[in-house]
Amino acid sequence: MLFARNAYHKTETRSEAQRAAVESQALQSHLALIHRALSRYRGVVDEATLEDLKQTALITFVTELRKFDHIVNDDFLRSATVRIRGAIIDELRQRDYLSRDKRTLSNQIKKAESILMGKLGRTPTISEVCRGLKISHQDYQDAMADMVLSDDVELFNIASSCDEDNEREALQLLVENELNKLPEEVRKVMYLMYVEGLSTQETALVLELNDIKVHRLKHKGIETLKTRLKDY
Structure with missing residues (x-):
């Protein structure tokens, strides 16, 4: 272990x-x-x-x-x-780190990004998402910051769902192994953010992606881990 x-x-x-x-x-x-x-x-x-x-x-x-x-x-x-x-x-x-209003806005942003991607055939820009939802860039950035906390808590929950220390440690190792099986683009984002500890903006800069693309890849990685580990 x-x-x-x-x-x-x-x-x-x-x-x-x-x-x-x-x-x-x-x-x-x-x-x-x-x-x-x-x-x-x-x-x-x-x-x-x-x-x-x-x-x-x-x-x-x-x-x-x-x-x-x-x-x-x-x-x-x-x-x-x-x-x-x-x-x-x-x-x-x-701590009550994410209020109901903030959680609602985060979900609205995710939905708007998905709809715009279908319409545009590409990852939308932050300005396009903000115009679609009629929110300011600051509102968007605040929501992204809240998503960082939400995603971190969710990923930690995946890796610590067992009560016994030895089972928890085994699950942590399993998570590491599963990370290596993710698609390359997703794996790079997860590695930079959860191993190297880079922020969304830093990860976007390193990989030459926009912030929205980084968030989507991170969410995809977390959802994939949840699916693979749900029966552990």
């Missing part, structure tokens, strides 16, 4: 001061891991919420480090990355 319990190591007993020093040094050395986990939510949530998510990530890092008896190795870093992402999503799920 990906993060089996036997990956944890036992070491000699350290004093409380020594453990605190190791934790502080490990945090300072791996702040990039924390920042990467948080980067996709910058501009999506307000600064106060972002700070709360940062504290959640830091606490999760230290908690996982203690499980590994303060040994920083590849097993720990892989496990900590997954645990931090999960803790952030749990924190977001506990």
Whole structure:
């Protein structure tokens, strides 16, 4: 399994001061891991919420480090990355991050994009979607930010639907394997957004696509994973 319990190591007993020093040094050395986990939510949530998510990530890092008896190795870093992402999503799920009005607008945008694509024979531009729905570009961008949270929660739900730790870890590995089976264009988007932690705009820039195309490919990837894993 990906993060089996036997990956944890036992070491000699350290004093409380020594453990605190190791934790502080490990945090300072791996702040990039924390920042990467948080980067996709910058501009999506307000600064106060972002700070709360940062504290959640830091606490999760230290908690996982203690499980590994303060040994920083590849097993720990892989496990900590997954645990931090999960803790952030749990924190977001506990907040009413997406109101009914915002959810309605997000669904309207998805429907409008689909209709316009059928009419135009291509992916519509943001301006075309906004004109069709009579909304501003800011309304559209706000809805896209909300979709980031919604999609992240949904993907996390797929990968953490089991109650037992060992089953959850096996399912996480299964999700990774299924990602590799996705069509190339979808896989690239999912990899950049959920492995590299890029934003929609950054992913669009890297792949030379527009934002709407990136969102559609991401939704396709999530829906495919849901279908393949529903009977697990």
